[in-house]
Amino acid sequence: MSENNLLNQFLLDFNGVSCPGCVKSIEKTLADLPATTAIKVSPTTGNSLVKTSLNIDYVEKKLKKFQGCCENCIITLQSIKNVNDGNTTQTNLFLAEEMDDYHLIKMQYAKALKQLSQSDDVACSEYCVCKTTTVDRKKEFPQAPSLAVIHDLTTRINKYLRQGMNVLDFGCGTGHDALQIAPIIEPGNMIGIDVTPEMIAFATHAAQKLGIENVEFKIGADLSNIPKNALDVVYLNNVFNILNEKQQILQQIFERLNKNDFCIIADEFTDENLPNELKADPSFQCGGLAGAESLSVLEMAAKKAGFRKVDIEIVRHYTVEYRSQNLGFQTAIVMLWK
Numbered sequence: 529m530s531e532n533n534l535l536n537q538f539l540l541d542f543n544g545v546s547c548p549g550c551v552k553s554i555e556k557t558l559a560d561l562p563a564t565t566a567i568k569v570s571p572t573t574g575n576s577l578v579k580t581s582l583n584i585d586y587v588e589k590k591l592k593k594f595q596g597c598c599e600n601c602i603i604t605l606q607s608i609k610n611v612n613d614g615n616t617t618q619t620n621l622f623l624a625e626e627m628d629d630y631h632l633i634k635m636q637y638a639k640a641l642k643q644l645s646q647s648d649d650v651a652c653s654e655y656c657v658c659k660t661t662t663v664d665r666k667k668e669f670p671q672a673p674s675l676a677v678i679h680d681l682t683t684r685i686n687k688y689l690r691q692g693m694n695v696l697d698f699g700c701g702t703g704h705d706a707l708q709i710a711p712i713i714e715p716g717n718m719i720g721i722d723v724t725p726e727m728i729a730f731a732t733h734a735a736q737k738l739g740i741e742n743v744e745f746k747i748g749a750d751l752s753n754i755p756k757n758a759l760d761v762v763y764l765n766n767v768f769n770i771l772n773e774k775q776q777i778l779q780q781i782f783e784r785l786n787k788n789d790f791c792i793i794a795d796e797f798t799d800e801n802l803p804n805e806l807k808a809d810p811s812f813q814c815g816g817l818a819g820a821e822s823l824s825v826l827e828m829a830a831k832k833a834g835f836r837k838v839d840i841e842i843v844r845h846y847t848v849e850y851r852s853q854n855l856g857f858q859t860a861i862v863m864l865w866k
C-alpha cells in the first residue's frame with residue numbers, strides 16, 4: 529500500500545451514475561480503502577468526496593477499473609485534474625460508466641428478473657409490453673415464468689415439433705419456452721441464447737432443477753457461434769424489436785436453418801410513425817415498443833435475408849397513449865420459411 533502522512537482530498541466525479549446499486553457499491557469500495565478518514569457519497573450521482581492519507585497513485589490504481597454493482601456495470605477512470613483554491617489542493621478524478629451496446633437491456637432485464645422473485649410485476653420498464661398481459665406468470669409455469677406477451681407461444685409451436693429436431697430460442701430469458709420444448713424434441717438439442725447473464729444463470733438452474741439435459745443456455749447477442757445449416761426451428765418471443773441489428777440477425781438465422789425449416793417471430797408491430805422521443809425513451813426501448821415497425825417492413829427484411837415465404841397471424845390490436853396521442857399496435861406471430 530502506498531500512503532503518505534498528509535491528508536489528501538479527492539473528489540470522485542462519477543458523471544451521473546444512474547444505477548442505485550452502483551452508488552452503494554462505490555460507497556463500499558471507498559469505505560474499504562485503508563487509511564481513509566472521511567467519505568461523502570452523493571446517493572444519486574455517486575459523486576464522492578474522500579479525505580485520505582493514501583496518495584494519488586494508489587487511489588488511481590484502485591479506481592482504474594471499478595466494478596459496479598454487477599458485471600453489467602463497470603466504471604472507468606477517464607481523467608484526473610488537480611484543483612488548487614489557494615489553501616488546499618484537491619484532486620478531481622472523473623469517472624464514467626463503461627457501457628456496451630446492450631448495457632440498458634442487460635440492466636433492465638436483470639431488474640425484471642429480480643422483481644420476478646420479489647413481486648408479481650415482472651415488467652422491465654413502465655411501458656414493457658408484458659405489463660399488458662393478464663396471465664398469472666408465476667402460476668402458469670412457476671419454474672421459469674415468461675416475460676413475453678405471447679406466453680403460450682410454446683403450445684402454438686408444438687404442432688411443428690418432431691423428435692430429433694435442433695431448436696434455438698433466441699432471447700430465451702428465463703427459459704420459459706425452451707424448457708417446455710426440450711422434452712418434446714429429445715434426443716434433439718435445444719439451445720437458448722440471451723444477452724443478460726442473470727437470465728442465462730436462471731434458465732440453467734431451472735433446467736437442472738427440472739432434470740432436463742438436452743438444453744444448453746448460453747450468453748450471447750447474436751448467432752455467430754452456431755454452425756450454418758444446424759437448426760430446424762428458431763424462434764424469438766418478444767425479442768426481435770429489442771435487437772439493434774435486425775437485418776443481420778435475420779441473415780444469421782436464415783443461414784443457420786436447414787432448407788424448408790422456419791423461424792417464428794412473436795412481437796409487437798405498428799403502422800404508426802412513432803415519435804422520436806418515444807423511440808429514445810429507455811422504458812419503451814426495453815419493453816420492445818420503441819423498436820416496433822410495420823409487418824410489411826419485417827416481410828421485406830425477411831425476403832432480403834432469403835426467406836421464401838412469410839405467414840402472418842395477428843393476435844390482437846391495441847392502443848398505447850403517449851403524450852396525448854393514441855398509437856395503434858398489433859401483436860403478431862410471423863413465420864419465416866427458408
Ligand SMILES: C[S@@+](CC[C@H](N)C(=O)[O-])C[C@H]1O[C@@H](n2cnc3c(N)ncnc32)[C@H](O)[C@@H]1O
Pocket residue numbers: 633634637673674675676698699700701702703704705721722723724727748749750764765766767770771772
Ligand atoms: C421480453 S424478454 C423475453 C424473454 C423470453 N423470450 C420469454 O418469452 O419469456 C426479452 C429478452 O431478450 C433478451 N435480449 C435482448 N436483446 C438481445 C440480444 N441482442 N441477444 C440476445 N438476447 C437479447 C433480453 O435479455 C431478455 O431476456
